Amino acid sequence: MNKKEDKLGIKAKKTEDFSEWYNEVVIKGQLADHSTLKGFMIIKPTGYAIWEKIQSCFDKSIKKLGVRNAYFPLLIPESFFKKEAEHAEGFAPELAWVMDEEQREKYALRPTSETIMYDSYSRWIRSWRDLPLRLNQWCNVLRWEVKQTKLFIRTREFLWQEGHCVYETDEECKKEKLTYLNEYKEICEDLLAIPVLEGEKTDRERFAGAKTTYTLEALMPDGKALQMGTSHNLGQNFAKAFGIKYLGKDEKERMPWQNSWGISTRLIGALVMAHSDDNGLVLPPKVAPTQIVIVPIFKSENRGEVVKKAEELKSKLKNYNIELDDRDGYTPGWKFNEWELKGVPIRIEIGPKDIAKNQVVLARRDNNSKEAVKINQLDKKIKDTLEDIQSSLFNKAKKFLNSNITEAKNWNDFNKKIKNKKLVKAFFCGKVDCEDNIKDKTGGATSRLIPFNQPKKLGKCVHCNKESKFLVLFGKAY
Amino acid sequence: MNKKEDKLGIKAKKTEDFSEWYNEVVIKGQLADHSTLKGFMIIKPTGYAIWEKIQSCFDKSIKKLGVRNAYFPLLIPESFFKKEAEHAEGFAPELAWVMDEEQREKYALRPTSETIMYDSYSRWIRSWRDLPLRLNQWCNVLRWEVKQTKLFIRTREFLWQEGHCVYETDEECKKEKLTYLNEYKEICEDLLAIPVLEGEKTDRERFAGAKTTYTLEALMPDGKALQMGTSHNLGQNFAKAFGIKYLGKDEKERMPWQNSWGISTRLIGALVMAHSDDNGLVLPPKVAPTQIVIVPIFKSENRGEVVKKAEELKSKLKNYNIELDDRDGYTPGWKFNEWELKGVPIRIEIGPKDIAKNQVVLARRDNNSKEAVKINQLDKKIKDTLEDIQSSLFNKAKKFLNSNITEAKNWNDFNKKIKNKKLVKAFFCGKVDCEDNIKDKTGGATSRLIPFNQPKKLGKCVHCNKESKFLVLFGKAY
Numbered sequence: 001m002n003k004k005e006d007k008l009g010i011k012a013k014k015t016e017d018f019s020e021w022y023n024e025v026v027i028k029g030q031l032a033d034h035s036t037l038k039g040f041m042i043i044k045p046t047g048y049a050i051w052e053k054i055q056s057c058f059d060k061s062i063k064k065l066g067v068r069n070a071y072f073p074l075l076i077p078e079s080f081f082k083k084e085a086e087h088a089e090g091f092a093p094e095l096a097w098v099m100d101e102e103q104r105e106k107y108a109l110r111p112t113s114e115t116i117m118y119d120s121y122s123r124w125i126r127s128w129r130d131l132p133l134r135l136n137q138w139c140n141v142l143r144w145e146v147k148q149t150k151l152f153i154r155t156r157e158f159l160w161q162e163g164h165c166v167y168e169t170d171e172e173c174k175k176e177k178l179t180y181l182n183e184y185k186e187i188c189e190d191l192l193a194i195p196v197l198e199g200e201k202t203d204r205e206r207f208a209g210a211k212t213t214y215t216l217e218a219l220m221p222d223g224k225a226l227q228m229g230t231s232h233n234l235g236q237n238f239a240k241a242f243g244i245k246y247l248g249k250d251e252k253e254r255m256p257w258q259n260s261w262g263i264s265t266r267l268i269g270a271l272v273m274a275h276s277d278d279n280g281l282v283l284p285p286k287v288a289p290t291q292i293v294i295v296p297i298f299k300s301e302n303r304g305e306v307v308k309k310a311e312e313l314k315s316k317l318k319n320y321n322i323e324l325d326d327r328d329g330y331t332p333g334w335k336f337n338e339w340e341l342k343g344v345p346i347r348i349e350i351g352p353k354d355i356a357k358n359q360v361v362l363a364r365r366d367n368n369s370k371e372a373v374k375i376n377q378l379d380k381k382i383k384d385t386l387e388d389i390q391s392s393l394f395n396k397a398k399k400f401l402n403s404n405i406t407e408a409k410n411w412n413d414f415n416k417k418i419k420n421k422k423l424v425k426a427f428f429c430g431k432v433d434c435e436d437n438i439k440d441k442t443g444g445a446t447s448r449l450i451p452f453n454q455p456k457k458l459g460k461c462v463h464c465n466k467e468s469k470f471l472v473l474f475g476k477a478y
Numbered sequence: 479m480n481k482k483e484d485k486l487g488i489k490a491k492k493t494e495d496f497s498e499w500y501n502e503v504v505i506k507g508q509l510a511d512h513s514t515l516k517g518f519m520i521i522k523p524t525g526y527a528i529w530e531k532i533q534s535c536f537d538k539s540i541k542k543l544g545v546r547n548a549y550f551p552l553l554i555p556e557s558f559f560k561k562e563a564e565h566a567e568g569f570a571p572e573l574a575w576v577m578d579e580e581q582r583e584k585y586a587l588r589p590t591s592e593t594i595m596y597d598s599y600s601r602w603i604r605s606w607r608d609l610p611l612r613l614n615q616w617c618n619v620l621r622w623e624v625k626q627t628k629l630f631i632r633t634r635e636f637l638w639q640e641g642h643c644v645y646e647t648d649e650e651c652k653k654e655k656l657t658y659l660n661e662y663k664e665i666c667e668d669l670l671a672i673p674v675l676e677g678e679k680t681d682r683e684r685f686a687g688a689k690t691t692y693t694l695e696a697l698m699p700d701g702k703a704l705q706m707g708t709s710h711n712l713g714q715n716f717a718k719a720f721g722i723k724y725l726g727k728d729e730k731e732r733m734p735w736q737n738s739w740g741i742s743t744r745l746i747g748a749l750v751m752a753h754s755d756d757n758g759l760v761l762p763p764k765v766a767p768t769q770i771v772i773v774p775i776f777k778s779e780n781r782g783e784v785v786k787k788a789e790e791l792k793s794k795l796k797n798y799n800i801e802l803d804d805r806d807g808y809t810p811g812w813k814f815n816e817w818e819l820k821g822v823p824i825r826i827e828i829g830p831k832d833i834a835k836n837q838v839v840l841a842r843r844d845n846n847s848k849e850a851v852k853i854n855q856l857d858k859k860i861k862d863t864l865e866d867i868q869s870s871l872f873n874k875a876k877k878f879l880n881s882n883i884t885e886a887k888n889w890n891d892f893n894k895k896i897k898n899k900k901l902v903k904a905f906f907c908g909k910v911d912c913e914d915n916i917k918d919k920t921g922g923a924t925s926r927l928i929p930f931n932q933p934k935k936l937g938k939c940v941h942c943n944k945e946s947k948f949l950v951l952f953g954k955a956y
Contacts, residue, residue: 033598035551037585042598045546045613052547068523069530073513074552074587074618074635097577098587107515109552109576109587120511120520135523140552140618157552 008337010280018222018273019150025272026151029281029342032268039149039156043265046342047152049289050268051159055138057191058161058263061183067134067163072116074140075107080115084241087114090208094143096156109142114209114234114260117164118242127247128168131256132176136163141264152269153226153478160264166244166256170235173257177231180261181214184229192267193284193394194218194274195401196228199449202428202472204435210260211235217448217473219401220273223421225448225475228270231261275366275393281343282365284393285386292322292382293344297332297351309355313348313375317382340365345389346382366392405473414462414474418445423475425451427468429461438463444476486815491756496700497628503750504629507759507820510746517627517634521743524820525630527767528746529637533616535669536639536741539661545612545641550594552618553585558593562719565592568686572621574634587620592687592712592738595642596720605725606646609734610654614641630747631704631956638742644722644734648713651735655709658739659692662707670745671762671872672696672752673879674706677927680906680950682913688738689713695926695951697879698751701899703926703953706748709739753844753871759821760843762871763864770800770860771822775810775829787833791826791853795860818843823867824860844870883951892940892952896923901953903929905946907939916941922954 010028012020026032031047034040043051059069075098081088095108110116117135125133138161149155163180167173181198188196201213210232217225238244239255248254275282285291294314298306307326314324323344325335332349339347349361360378363370366389373381407425408414417424419442428434428447439446441463450470461468488506490498504510509525512518521529537547553576559566573586588594595613603611616639627633641658645651659676666674679691688710695703716722717733726732753760763769772792776784785804792802801822803813810827817825827839838856841848844867851859885903886892895902897920906912906925917924919941928948939946 033602035594036597037551037553037555040551040553042551043549045548048547048549051549069526070523071521071526071529071618071637073515073518073520074620075515075518077515099575099577116513119514124511140549142552159549 008334008341010278010341013278014221014276021278022269022273023151025276025280026269029272029276031272031281032151034151037156039145041151041155041157043159046289047265047268050271050283050287051265053287053289054187054191054263054267055161058183058187059138061186062136062163062180065134065179065183066132067136067165069137070135071137071139072113072120074110076110076113076116078106078108080119081108083115084209084238086237087209091143093146096142096144110139111141111143112260112262113137113139113141113162114164114238115242118238118244118258121164121166122242122244125166125244125246125256128249131166131168131246132172133166134163135165136161150269150478152265152272158265160262162260162262164258164260166239166258168246168248168254168256170257173259174233177214177233177259177261180259181216181229181231184216184231184261184263187263188216188218188228188267188270189394191284191286192271192274193286193390193397194228194270195394195398197401197423197449197451197473199451199473201230202430202432202435202447202450204432205447207232209234209237211237215449217475218270218274219404219423219475220270220478221400222273223404223476225423225477226266226270226273227448227477228267229261229263232259234258234260274397276343279337280341282393283343283345285345285390288343288345289321290323290342290344291320291386292317292346292348293339294322294324294348294350295332295335295339296324296326297349302352306350306352306355310350313350313360313378317379320382320386336363346385364389408462409459411462415442418442418474418476421476423448423473425471425473426462427459428470428472428474429464429466430469431464434461434464434466438474442476445474446477447472448475448477449473486812486819488756488758488819492699492754496751499756500747500751501629503754503758504747507750507754509750509759510629512629515634517623519629519633519635521637524767525743525746528749528761528765529743531765531767532665532669532741532745533639536661536665537616539664540614540641540658543612543657543661544610545614545643547615548613549615549617550591550598552588554588554591554594556584556586558597559586561593562687562716564715565687569621571624574620574622588617589619589621590738590740591615591617591619591640592642592716593720596716596722596736599642599644600720600722603644603722603724603734606727609644609646609724610650611644612641613643614639628747628956630750631744636743638740640738640740642736642738644717644736646724646726646732646734648735651737652711655692655711655737655739658737659694659707659709662694662709662739662741665741666694666696666706666745666748667872669762669764670749670752671764671868671875672706672748673872673876675879675901675927675929675951677929677951679708680908680910680913680925680928682910683925685710687712687715689715693927695953696748696752697882697901697953698748698956699878700751701882701954703901703955704744704748704751705926705955706745707739707741710737712736712738752875754821757815758819760871761821761823763823763868766821766823767799768801768820768822769798769864770795770824770826771817772800772802772826772828773810773813773817774802774804775827780830784828784830784833788828791828791838791856795857798860798864814841824863842867886940887937889940893920896920896952896954899954901926901951903949903951904940905937906948906950906952907942907944908947909942912939912942912944916952920954923952924955925950926953926955927951 033042098107196216207213212233214231216228296306296310347363511520576585674694685691690711694706774784774788825841
């Protein structure tokens with residue numbers, strides 16, 4: 001048994017080797033595995049069950065908002081990419097191509113579906129009656145990443161949803177792109193218990209082909225920012241490139257306005273980083289595929305009695321996602337470790353002594369506390385504890401985020417704070433060249449977002465000292 | 479308005495040009511569209527909503543059976559295909575390959591995932607404790623079809639689920655592959671109202687690499703058989719090829735047994751063919767994204783009153799998937815046509831005269847019957863009518879199927895009945911060559927299945943007159 005226990009546990013420490021720790025938690029927590037194919041991952045059942053929770057939650061929200069799901073082809077003709085110059089240039093390094101000897105044209109595996117969807121939109125949209133058009137698809141996308149890949153965070157294939165809407169007016173378009181950003185915030189904060197910051201992207205970080213990109217950013221425990229979701233105001237760029245037009249109420253031909261927005265399986269990576277610890281996964285109750293595990297503590301002579309009681313408890317608590325671990329051949333201690341590794345929020349231990357006292361022992365995964373609970377109070381206690389775990393995880397993460405945002409008045413200060421793994425607010429000129437320089441000199445700091453609430457008075461750019469355009473949040477990112 | 483009505487309706491007749499009729503119903507019923515890419519389709523929101531119903535229904539069933547969802551990479555290294563010779567040969571003509579200049583190996587876009595999944599299984603499975611392993615994935619697959627493509631039925635990319643299970647014994651494996659086939663039958667008959675026949679495939683029609691393939695076949699109104707779902711007993715073929723082994727309870731190294739099984743978006747094609755008519759789609763209530771549509775009948779002077787009453791009805795019936803069509807600028811007749819085209823099972827008409835009588839007019843899509851219903855009886859009437867439409871559609875299709883199965887005692891008889899678009903039962907030797915000949919001589923008839931219930935006494939093969947192996951059902955297929 002000892003050998004197995006060694007094999008199970010996480011060896012790296014979160015505070016010492018974050019990257020190796022993360023990899024171990026993902027793999028040993030059974031969320032995902034590396035594929036034989038370089039840069040590709042396999043999403044294992046527990047990881048996929050988390051994705052299904054995110055999907056189900058988000059899918060319900062957008063359906064209420066009038067969005068409908070559809071499915072567009074995986075392959076995109078090369079000519080489509082060439083229609084919107086900035087989009088083509090932005091995605092060029094990441095495309096994988098399909099050979100087809102019959103065809104004259106090369107096909108790219110979709111890295112995102114603007115071009116193939118808008119080709120259809122140009123045929124489907126005729127009049128103002130067809131607008132707003134709000135479609136979404138859940139699918140796989142491929143980006144031939146050249147950087148080091150990382151499970152869930154940066155892989156050559158990942159799963160996501162992409163929403164693509166078309167509106168009569170610029171106003172509607174602008175308004176709704178924030179609606180979707182708010183839905184993402186709800187997913188991050190309410191479901192995953194990860195606090196996020198919201199804002200606009202600078203020119204350098206904007207989505208290829210968009211007029212404006214809006215983003216949610218979270219801060220990971222290693223001091224790096226992680227983009228959690230984005231929403232793009234495409235303006236009329238793609239409508240122009242793909243010839244999307246509609247007949248207005250005034251019987252005149254008009255050009256519509258578009259936005260697109262997405263979240264991906266990357267959120268599962270953020271979830272792991274934000275909450276997990278040196279014993280493995282820690283999952284917020286709302287997204288945990290298993291919320292409670294019952295571990296009966298028995299010897300062969302009282303196995304029957306204890307397991308029977310455990311089964312009774314399980315059926316009493318059947319409204320939760322609950323598992324009973326009555327496997328033979330494993331010690332309770334070994335089982336405790338395994339379920340801790342898997343991040344199950346609540347563990348219920350029950351043995352002969354507990355049965356005699358009509359109680360169970362309830363252990364919390366998030367803070368390791370243990371307490372005896374009378375069985376007739378268990379239902380209420382479980383409900384309260386799950387709620388408390390969910391809010392505690394969020395509050396802890398929120399405190400961490402708040403204590404790591406700081407401001408820098410000058411370039412020296414900026415450098416020092418970036419080195420100290422802070423998110424740094426500073427005035428910035430907005431120029432791509434200047435941001436390139438900041439990235440080079442700091443070993444990787446880029447603008448994460450331009451906060452929606454800007455100060456009334458702006459100072460000089462923290463790097464070039466020229467007139468600044470806005471206050472920007474900088475940080476290192478994945 | 480007339481011009482629009484012309485454009486909306488189906489021009490081809492189901493009995494005269496089935497193929498063109500089908501294409502029109504799919505496109506004008508807004509289920510799917512052809513893509514600019516040859517052989518690819520776009521699944522539009524209504525089509526995708528039907529797929530979501532199938533998914534949700536089947537996903538619940540398999541989760542109850544202990545199957546868990548996962549996701550494996552889209553790309554499959556060429557070397558994986560070469561490991562199982564029969565599998566490699568079977569799929570060779572249908573593969574599309576990805577170019578990647580950095581890599582030495584070519585990658586195929588998955589046509590099915592046995593090889594990439596079993597490569598992982600060989601690393602994951604260690605002992606009998608890891609078995610049975612039951613994984614499923616919902617994904618896109620690509621088969622570079624050379625035959626004429628047809629929306630939903632035969633396209634170069636389609637959506638499906640593929641289940642892949644591993645067991646300790648041959649018995650478990652054989653038993654469960656029929657479990658999944660039964661679930662498919664439930665989906666076809668209970669949800670889609672399409673009766674199916676079940677049986678085994680002959681050597682010629684077997685899945686590439688399988689020991690045995692089990693199939694469900696339905697008969698379409700043009701006399702062609704359509705494969706609705708398959709389950710394969712893979713035996714130990716892939717375990718051998720991919721080195722999947724486990725340590726048995728007896729501490730000895732053993733080789734496991736496997737099955738795989740799938741259904742696809744092709745079912746939506748079957749749904750259209752089976753029930754729809756010259757006015758467009760006819761959808762069984764259980765799978766219809768919209769089950770009821772309310773069309774208020776008003777003039778500008780009484781619009782307010784009528785629409786208000788219609789809204790009241792809608793909110794009373796909110797447990798159904800219901801829509802209220804209060805658009806201005808379209809006549810009730812035009813709306814009726816449009817909702818008929820879209821296959822909505824029940825239409826409720828309500829005008830000032832109905833309001834005065836405290837009634838509505840209820841129209842059934844399946845048989846065009848119309849009747850006045852008192853509003854206080856509407857809820858019960860709707861429930862009964864939806865159930866009746868569901869069972870009527872099934873019974874009608876069942877009657878059609880039964881009346882088109884026949885037996886052939888000799889080769890002349892066989893030919894005549896195949897020409898008459900029947901499903902023909904005949905004794906057959908089971909040889910691939912003999913089946914090739916039958917196909918050539920009849921212009922396309924192949925064995926559809928070997929029924930599970932075989933006669934005790936067999937006659938001579940209907941084609942070669944040699945000893946027959948079983949009674950087989952022959953027919954033409956898509």
